[in-house]
Amino acid sequence: MKTPDRKKLILSIISQTIKIYPVIFILIAFVVIFSSLYPERFLTSLNFSSILRQFVTLILFSVGPSIVVVTGSLDLSYVGIWMLGGILVWVLTPIIGIFSILVIPLLGLATGFLIGIIHAKAKMPSFILTLSLLVIYSGLTATIAGGIPRIVKGYDFITADFIPGIPTAFLWAIPIIIAAIYIVKRTRIGIYLYSIGSNEEGARLAGINVDKYKIMAFTISGLFSGIGSVIIFKNQGGSVPIMLNLNTVVYPLVAIVLGGTLLVGGSGGPHRTILGALTFTVIIRGLTISFLDPTMIQLIVGLLLIASIVVGSRGVKGVMVT
């Protein structure tokens, strides 16, 4: 009698997990597809390590914004923080030395606070606000850099090899992800953010200072993007990009949506984004090493974004989308 019960229990746990994280299914499916199609190229240690490398970049950019998406807003400023922060480090390193790397987290903190204030007090929609700010930052970066991509030297210790085979950036990412999940899941701030996301008016009536917690969400997001940028910065070889690439803005969004965080807010969070980022990295890697026309990849990414948003927002009732 005991075995069927246990079997049932295991089955129900599996079905529950799939219900909550349907993306696991997609992940397994894509891994199976790619490994059966290109076993000699997909199942190599080199590919594994480059998947980890890309995964780190993606997760560090998307962990902060996914905290903001919990409240139903959007934060697109991460690439701006990375670019402007990088060029500020390049400017400051000859002047104040090694500590100038701290300018990136500080910039992230300040940017997040600024976005939060403008969004909460002036009631400007967050996506267009952060998009405008992103364009301003990229313009400033290109102006300061003088139109040439600059390379910053002297910060190699951040991503120096620690455990062979595993990128050090990945090790750095682990505490950051855990901190983000802790904030969202185990603190009062996190609970308030979820309640703001699911029903802002209700949260206000329940006595939550909505503006304060929205500002806090953007500030935390900016700080995470800033800390993440320090690691990405070295992960990318220390170069500061001067051209704004739409793909770098969109990929973290795809990761967030693919992970199952609803754009209308109130559900999901950084813990889901991990799976989303992993799945998206596997898909991108698989497409890159396939025989597909490289120009098709962008098309597929767009379709993936649309499909995951549509699937993610199914059954959302009573929400007025604009």
Added chain:
Amino acid sequence: MKRSEKIMVRRPLPSEWLRKNISTVGPVVAAIVIIGIFQVINPVFLKYQGIITLVYAMSYFLIAACGLTFVIMMGSFDFSVVSILKLSALICVLYIDRLGLLVIPLALVVSVGFGFINGILFAKLKVPSFMATLGVSIVVEGIALYLSKGFLHMLTDKTFKSLTVTFIAGLPSILYWAIGICIICTLIAIITPFGRRIYAIGGNPIGAVLSGINLDRYRIYVFMLGSFLAGLAGVLYMSQLGGGSVELGADMTIPLFASVVAGGTALSGGVGGPHKTLLGVIIITWIQAGMLMLGYGREIQMVVFGAIAIIMGIATIDRRGIKFVK
């Protein structure tokens, strides 16, 4: 009795009038000030050659901005305007040898089709308009990249070129296209029931539904209209430019958006219109051309346009009606 009558017919004080009409007066004053400043710095501006340059820079931009205005009037946002403009322009240059002038309807139909997809995603599937159009714009960019293979394509067809670069009364014909389309858009917005309903949806969507407006259908129509105008702008832009690659129109989203809000169309929806966007486009084009003449490149222009977008976005939003914003 007499006194109250006197109060009733009292003309409003200038300050009251100004406060009431600030959204109309502001852009006019700003446009005059900006034109004046650049005129003083560089007197070549309002000479014939300067005006021709400005007309070329402004006209296609105005058509695309009119389309975006309709969407923003409704309280939504369309990210895909620039990519649809690009795709429509590339379709023209890629297939004109095979199809002749039939490429124009083809490009417009493709544009309207993507507008329809935008509308369906937004209205029926309840995806926030920004994300829906962002996804569609990635797909459209992908198609544009796939079709053009990243090469530069040159236009050879003389008839197609003459659509916009023929000079009528000393000015290129694209100006007349742009002005005509802007007037038609203004008439649509102000006179027709369709336009009034767009204002109603922008001002209060729930109220619009309760008063019997088919919300979903109008949302789809407006996105199709926006994409149609973007596609038309693309066709005319290609005809004016005479060739292009997938890099065409890069970084135009923020200037477009800035020109719409600088004219006085609020992000919150329900106010503004294409006639106001005309002023916004004049402001933005003048700043662009003026800064270029003073030797400031595209990067610093992006900073300026981003700042204008944020400042004007904050200034135009009507905060009385909205309880919260995402």
